[in-house]
Amino acid sequence: MEIICPAKFPGTQRAVEAIPILADQGVTAVEVSIEFNDYFDHHDCDEVHKLISVLSSSGIRAQSVHGACGRLYDISSPDDQIHERGVDGLIESIELASLLDAERVIVHASDFFENNRERRFDRAHGVLKELSAVASEAGIVIAMENLIPKFLGYNPDELLALLESIDPGAIGICFDTGHANLSGRFEEYAEALLPYAVEIHLHDNDGTQDQHKFPGEGSIDWPRFAALLRESGSMASMMIECQPPEGIPWSKAFQMFRSQLGE
DSSP: OOEEEESOOTTOSSHHHHHHHHHHTTOOEEEEEOSOTTTOOTTOHHHHHHHHHHHHHHTOEEEEEEOOOSGGGOTTOSSHHHHHHHHHHHHHHHHHHHHHTOSEEEEOSOOOOSSOHHHHHHHHHHHHHHHHHHHHHTTOEEEEEOOOTTSTTOSHHHHHHHTTTSOTTTEEEEEEHHHHHTTTOHHHHHHHHGGGEEEEEEOBOOSSSOOOBOTTSSSOOHHHHHHHHHHHTOOOEEEEOSOOSTTOOHHHHHHHHHHHTTO
């Protein structure tokens, strides 16, 4: 079972610096994020080409791209400027995934909000329907991430409704274990979403905050998760969305996680 990790490493200033270190630690695939321009500026053509070159020379592939998210990039926002910026960010993510030969783009349906849920749902659904078709033409699948409460698509019913009337071959779920744990209904969410998952974000917490702890350092029952994963028949990619415990190389961290799953 291949496990991927973020294209980031503590102590490095840029993504291109992290890749050779990750390769030395046994990493074979990464998720590239465009959330932080100071670490990887996807608008800088030279930096994109450097990343492509260093991935190739290091023998690491880009498995997925995590799109821009947050209040300024909210595809559900009733504010036209924010909405359009979110749409542009998703288009840029698809374009970058195509350049990197990545298979998926991870998307958030919204940022935190208090009202206008129906309008936000309609806006997000329209964007996803249109751009999933664009992504599909490039051989890329959009993966909608289950989020934390007060975000659009935090529960299975709403998240799966966002996928309705969209080609299932063009869009799927990114099941986030840490976010599901914050619901207090982890097993229920996992049973509902894992059959639709094309990627899984793996991290832990104590059930009160989105802490992005390494699996086993929080309250998630990982052997039970492993059983639910097997029962679902999911073939989703697995990505540890946090850093290993201090001083532990990724090769050992992957082994530690596999032991959490009872492998």
